Amino acid sequence: MTSKEYKKQRKINNRLKQKLALIFVVIVLALVGLSVRIVYINETNGEKYTKKILQQQESNSLTLAYRRGDIYDRNGTVLATSEKVYNVILDPKVLTDHEELTEGCVDATLTALSEYFSYTKSELITIYNEKKTSSYVVLEKQKTKEEISELQAKMEEKDSKIKGVWFEEGYKRMYPYNSLGCNVIGYTVSGNVGQYGIEEYYSNTLNGTNGRSYTYLNEDLESEKVIHEATDGYSVMSTIDVTLQGFVEDAIDGFMERYANAYRQGEGGAKTVACVMMDPRNGEILAMASNRKYDLNQPYDVVANGLFTEEEAATLTDEQRLDALNGLWRNFCVSDTYEPGSTVKPMTVAAAMEAGIINENECYYCDGAQVVVAGQKPIHCAKRAGHGMITLEGSLMFSCNDALMQIAAKMGYNEFVRYQRLFNFGLRTGIDLPGESRTDTVVYYVGDDAPYPNLAIGPAELATCSFGQGFNVSMIQVASAFSSCINGGYYYQPHVVKKVMDSNGGTVEEMEGTLLRTTISEQTSAKVKQYLYSTMYGEVDPNGNSATGKKARIAGYAMGGKTGTAQKIPRGNGNYLVSFIGYAPYDEPQVVCYVIVDEPNSDYQPTSSFAQEIWKEVMQKSLPYLNIYETEEPPADMIDEYNATHAEKAEPEEENEGEETVKKEDSDEPIIDPQTGEVVTPPDLSGDPSIDQETGMLKDLTQDDDYPSDILVVVQPSLDETE
Ligand SMILES: [Zn+2]
Numbered sequence: 001m002t003s004k005e006y007k008k009q010r011k012i013n014n015r016l017k018q019k020l021a022l023i024f025v026v027i028v029l030a031l032v033g034l035s036v037r038i039v040y041i042n043e044t045n046g047e048k049y050t051k052k053i054l055q056q057q058e059s060n061s062l063t064l065a066y067r068r069g070d071i072y073d074r075n076g077t078v079l080a081t082s083e084k085v086y087n088v089i090l091d092p093k094v095l096t097d098h099e100e101l102t103e104g105c106v107d108a109t110l111t112a113l114s115e116y117f118s119y120t121k122s123e124l125i126t127i128y129n130e131k132k133t134s135s136y137v138v139l140e141k142q143k144t145k146e147e148i149s150e151l152q153a154k155m156e157e158k159d160s161k162i163k164g165v166w167f168e169e170g171y172k173r174m175y176p177y178n179s180l181g182c183n184v185i186g187y188t189v190s191g192n193v194g195q196y197g198i199e200e201y202y203s204n205t206l207n208g209t210n211g212r213s214y215t216y217l218n219e220d221l222e223s224e225k226v227i228h229e230a231t232d233g234y235s236v237m238s239t240i241d242v243t244l245q246g247f248v249e250d251a252i253d254g255f256m257e258r259y260a261n262a263y264r265q266g267e268g269g270a271k272t273v274a275c276v277m278m279d280p281r282n283g284e285i286l287a288m289a290s291n292r293k294y295d296l297n298q299p300y301d302v303v304a305n306g307l308f309t310e311e312e313a314a315t316l317t318d319e320q321r322l323d324a325l326n327g328l329w330r331n332f333c334v335s336d337t338y339e340p341g342s343t344v345k346p347m348t349v350a351a352a353m354e355a356g357i358i359n360e361n362e363c364y365y366c367d368g369a370q371v372v373v374a375g376q377k378p379i380h381c382a383k384r385a386g387h388g389m390i391t392l393e394g395s396l397m398f399s400c401n402d403a404l405m406q407i408a409a410k411m412g413y414n415e416f417v418r419y420q421r422l423f424n425f426g427l428r429t430g431i432d433l434p435g436e437s438r439t440d441t442v443v444y445y446v447g448d449d450a451p452y453p454n455l456a457i458g459p460a461e462l463a464t465c466s467f468g469q470g471f472n473v474s475m476i477q478v479a480s481a482f483s484s485c486i487n488g489g490y491y492y493q494p495h496v497v498k499k500v501m502d503s504n505g506g507t508v509e510e511m512e513g514t515l516l517r518t519t520i521s522e523q524t525s526a527k528v529k530q531y532l533y534s535t536m537y538g539e540v541d542p543n544g545n546s547a548t549g550k551k552a553r554i555a556g557y558a559m560g561g562k563t564g565t566a567q568k569i570p571r572g573n574g575n576y577l578v579s580f581i582g583y584a585p586y587d588e589p590q591v592v593c594y595v596i597v598d599e600p601n602s603d604y605q606p607t608s609s610f611a612q613e614i615w616k617e618v619m620q621k622s623l624p625y626l627n628i629y630e631t632e633e634p635p636a637d638m639i640d641e642y643n644a645t646h647a648e649k650a651e652p653e654e655e656n657e658g659e660e661t662v663k664k665e666d667s668d669e670p671i672i673d674p675q676t677g678e679v680v681t682p683p684d685l686s687g688d689p690s691i692d693q694e695t696g697m698l699k700d701l702t703q704d705d706d707y708p709s710d711i712l713v714v715v716q717p718s719l720d721e722t723e
Pocket residue numbers: 366367368381382383386387388399400401402403
C-alpha cells in the first residue's frame with residue numbers, strides 16, 4: 001500500500017468510527033428511553049398488563065368435552081343420558097401471582113373454597129403450599145351447575161379476590177331408571193367407556209370427538225379465542241320398552257320374594273329367574289331381564305346392589321369383590337347356557353315334519369320308556385306309566401319324551417343335526433350385545449364333523465337331544481328359534497337397537513329386522529302353532545293325558561306355548577331348570593315370551609308351573625298394553641277367574657254393565673271351543689291318578705334315582721362359559 005492509499009484508508013476508518021459512535025449513542029439513548037417507558041408503563045398501567053398475562057395463563061388451550069349420545073327405549077324414553085358437570089380446578093401458580101399483585105387473594109380464595117366444598121381451610125392451605133408450582137389441581141369432580149353456581153357468582157363480583165380457580169366442563173353418565181333394564185343398557189366407566197350392554201356394544205357410536213379452545217394475545221394485546229367445537233356422539237334407540245321391561249322385572253322380583261325361604265332357607269325364590277320377550281315379526285327384543293340386578297348409577301357398589309352387608313364388604317379382597325360383581329353384571333339371557341328341556345320339542349317336531357319324515361296323522365305309542373341302546377337302561381318319559389297311544393299333536397301337548405325319541409330316531413343323525421344348525425343351536429345368534437356365549441362345543445355333530453370325538457352324536461345323544469337334554473343353549477337362541485317356528489319359518493337376528501340418531505334427532509341408520517334364513521315352511525309353522533295352542537288349551541285325551549301348558553292360559557285370549565322341565569347335571573339330585581315359552585295372539589303372533597326358573601326354591605322342583613306363573617303374570621299385563629285384545633270366550637274351567645278379573649276392571653265404570661258381562665257371568669251358558677266351534681263339557685279329572693287333584697296339573701312322575709345318568713351325562717353344562 002502506498003502512503004497515499006494508506007491516508008485514504010485512515011480517513012475512511014475515522015469516518016466509520018465516528019458513524020459507529022453515533023449509532024452507539026443513539027442506541028443507548030433509545031434503550032434509556034425504552035427503560036424509562038417501561039418504568040412509566042409499569043407505574044401507570046402495570047396492573048392492567050399483568051392481569052392480561054394472568055388471564056392468558058388461566059385459559060390457555062382447553063379441551064372441550066363431547067357429549068356421549070343418549071340411549072332411548074323404543075318410545076323415546078331416556079334410559080341413559082349425559083349431564084353437564086364441572087370439575088373445580090385450582091391453579092396455585094396463578095393464585096400466587098395474584099397474591100403478589102393484590103394482597104389477600106390466597107386467603108380469600110381458600111376461604112371461599114372451604115365454604116362451598118368438602119375441604120377445611122387448613123386442608124386447602126396444605127394443598128396450596130405443596131403444589132405452589134402446579135397449575136392444575138383438581139379439587140372437586142363432577143359438580144352440577146347448581147353446586148358451583150354460588151362460588152361462580154362470588155368470583156364474578158367486582159373486586160373479587162378469588163383467583164386461580166376455574167371450572168372444567170365435562171359430562172356425567174346418568175341412568176334415570178337406575179337398575180331397570182340394566183343387563184341390556186350396561187354402564188360406563190370414566191364417563192365414556194362402555195361396559196356391558198348397549199353401552200359397550202355401541203360405545204363407539206355413542207362417543208363423539210373432543211373439541212379444543214385456544215387463547216392467544218392479538219396485535220392489540222387483547223386476548224383472542226379460537227374454538228374448535230366438540231362433535232357430540234350419536235344417540236341410539238333401543239327396541240326395549242320400559243313398560244314391558246317393568247312388567248317383566250316386577251314378575252321376576254315378585255317370584256323371588258314369594259318363594260324366598262320356601263325350602264332352602266336364606267335363599268330367594270330360585271337360583272336364577274330370567275325372561276326374554278321379543279317380537280317374532282322382526283327379532284326386536286322388547287324386554288330382557290334376570291333376577292341379577294344392579295344399579296347402573298352405582299354398578300360397583302356391592303352393598304347397595306345387595307351382594308354383601310357392610311360388614312361382609314369390609315373383609316372382601318379386590319378379587320372377591322370383582323368376582324361377585326362380574327356375576328351380577330353378566331347378562332344371563334345371552335351369556336349363560338344350560339340344557340333347555342322340552343321347550344325345544346316344537347323345533348324337533350317342526351324339523352321332522354319339514355323334512356317329510358313324519359306327518360300330522362301319525363301316532364306314537366308311549367309305554368313310559370324307550371330302550372335306545374340294546375343292553376343299556378331305558379330312557380324314560382316324564383310320565384313313567386306311559387302316555388299310551390298319542391297323536392303327533394299329543395306328543396307336544398303332553399310333552400312325551402318317548403314320542404320325541406321315536407321321531408328323532410326316524411330322522412337320523414344327519415337330518416336332526418342339520419335342523420339343529422338351521423335353528424341356530426351351536427351357533428351364536430349375533431345379537432348386538434357383548435358376551436354372547438359360544439355353544440359350538442356343547443352340541444353334537446355327525447361323525448367326522450365333530451371337533452372332538454366325544455361330540456359325535458350317537459343313538460343315546462340323538463334320543464335325549466330330541467327332548468332338550470344333552471346339549472346346551474342360551475335363552476336368546478331358544479327365543480329366536482321358537483320365534484321362527486311360529487312366525488312362518490323366518491329366523492330373524494335378535495337385536496336390541498333399532499335406530500341410530502345424530503345429536504339433532506335425525507336418523508343416521510335404521511336397523512330393520514335382518515332375516516338370517518328360513519327354517520321351516522309356512523305350512524309346517526302353522527301346524528306347530530296349532531299344536532302349541534293345544535298344549536295350552538287342549539282337552540284331556542281318552543287316556544287321561546292333560547295339556548301341560550294350562551297354567552299359563554289367560555282367559556279371553558288364544559295363544560300357544562310349551563313347557564320345559566330339564567333335570568340338571570348331576571342327574572338325580574332333584575335340581576331342575578323349568579321353563580315356559582309361548583306366543584300371542586294365536587293368529588298373528590306379535591310377542592314371544594320365554595321364562596326360565598333355575599332351581600326353584602321348593603322341595604319339589606320339576607314342574608314348569610313355576611315358570612308358567614311368571615309367564616302368565618307378564619303376559620296378562622303386556623297383552624292389553626300391546627293393544628292385543630281379548631277375542632275368545634274363556635275356557636270352561638277359567639270362567640270364575642275370568643269373571644273375577646273382569647269384575648275388577650269393570651267396577652269403576654258402572655255404565656259398563658252391558659249384556660256381555662251378564663252373559664259371561666252366567667255359568668249355565670254352553671262353552672264353545674274356539675277351535676272347533678263345538679259345545680264342550682269340562683272334563684271330570686277327579687280320580688285320575690296322573691292329575692294333581694289340588695292343582696289340576698299333570699303330576700310329574702319324572703326320572704328319579706334310577707334315571708340313566710350314564711347315558712345322559714355326555715355334554716357338560718357350561719354355565720360359566722362365555723367368550
Ligand atoms: Zn310319554
